[in-house]
Amino acid sequence: MFTFDDIRAIAVQIEHNGETAYRKAADRVDDPRLAELFRWMAEEEQRHGRYFAGIKGVELPVAGAEAAQRMGRDLLQEMVKEQTFSLDLDDLAAAVDVAAVLRQSLTFEEDTILFYQFLGDLIEDAAVKEQLTAIIAEERRHVTLLDGMLDDGGA
Template structure:
């Protein structure tokens, strides 16, 4: 049995992934000693907060059809499932040397790449009538993060 998601489901996951990313960057900022790196990581946490707001705003603009539930869920368990899926796919607990900005940046780039792969996979599970094309906005935002992180990683070498 296949399960189709709608754009609303994916935006809900995207918001949770951004919250998880903000926690990741704040923890890394708290652990690192270098003041410049600490500021950069704090800025990244703020960017994740802003991405969450962007995705929330994009989500509010979805049509009723793009929010149509694809499963019978009287107990509201789908929301818990989506949160768990988001929590375990991208910014989950990993062993990272949070004293090394290079290690943090490499882990962050990997997480952003994982998020893009995740959203591309989710795009295949969202029928066009349920907002498939809306996911391109999420993917574009995540790609901009990889660009920023990669530039900083190159600058630290």
């Protein structure tokens, strides 16, 4: 059976992937403004991960459990492993172009939003759904910031 605990573990891993990658990006860039942005985003991801790790006692509704089961534990785990759902730390560390780092980060944030929207469709607990909505809004702000930086030429 596919449980909310399985989904929660994946969400925690996604946030950990983002935190780690943003901290590496902060160490790689020469521009202090970008470094500060990446450190801030790492802190955001860390906070999101702590939130997901702290959710206890949530059960998926029957329809949600069936949908999650159809999707399959293996599929979700593969999504997290794929580059489109985690920042590739080697590529990020090797990036010499700030725009490339920003594009990778943007893809990660967009994929994270899609996953959390999927979660939102499965969860009935009002408090968890409200917090998830707030996290999605924060991830959208990350997308807006990254888009703006790319529009400014990557700096």
